[in-house]
Amino acid sequence: DVKVTQSSRYLVKRTGEKVFLECVQDMDHENMFWYRQDPGLGLRLIYFSYDVKMKEKGDIPEGYSVSREKKERFSLILESASTNQTSMYLCASSLGWGSGANVLTFGAGSRLTVL
């Protein structure tokens, strides 16, 4: 089974702190994604990456950056956390593009609270 592992399930940070969320997948997937999930809203894409060192902005990239130095690892960085970034963050990966390859495998999520 493909596994996507997120390093922290729960984090509490203070406004202005730098926050790192780590995600690792173990099945050689090309694509990796970071979403946030808030009550009453659909999943919103923050950033995605289709190759090592490649990144693309999603729908809500402001206040976030990402890093993909190795194929299996995709990190989300909040340079200066703010209270409106309190959310559940979900990492996902997919094999590639095209029919069937687009199926996402998600990590368990990282619930971030910014005080």
Place this chain on the structure above:
Amino acid sequence: GQNIDQPTEMTATEGAIVQINCTYQTSGFNGLFWYQQHAGEAPTFLSYNVLDGLEEKGRFSSFLSRSKGYSYLLLKELQMKDSASYLCAAMDSNYQLIWGAGTKLIIKP
């Protein structure tokens, strides 16, 4: 604009059948996904439809009508463990997913 609509919450009885509807508007179309998400857990893949018609997978089936921009997920012989949120997502011409807000399904004994 692009959007997806699905009901916020549905209630059904154990052993019964429930149909969760999803309508979508996207720029181009490359398929419709359904995911299941139990409370506090990651979404898991249920189905993918790209052609019109019904796809059956055990107790779960998914239907797509591209001309109507409509899909449904049908769950038969409901079990308590089916209590979860069901997420509908449509893929546009750029292979980007547009997500619905999810339907919370409550199963009562």
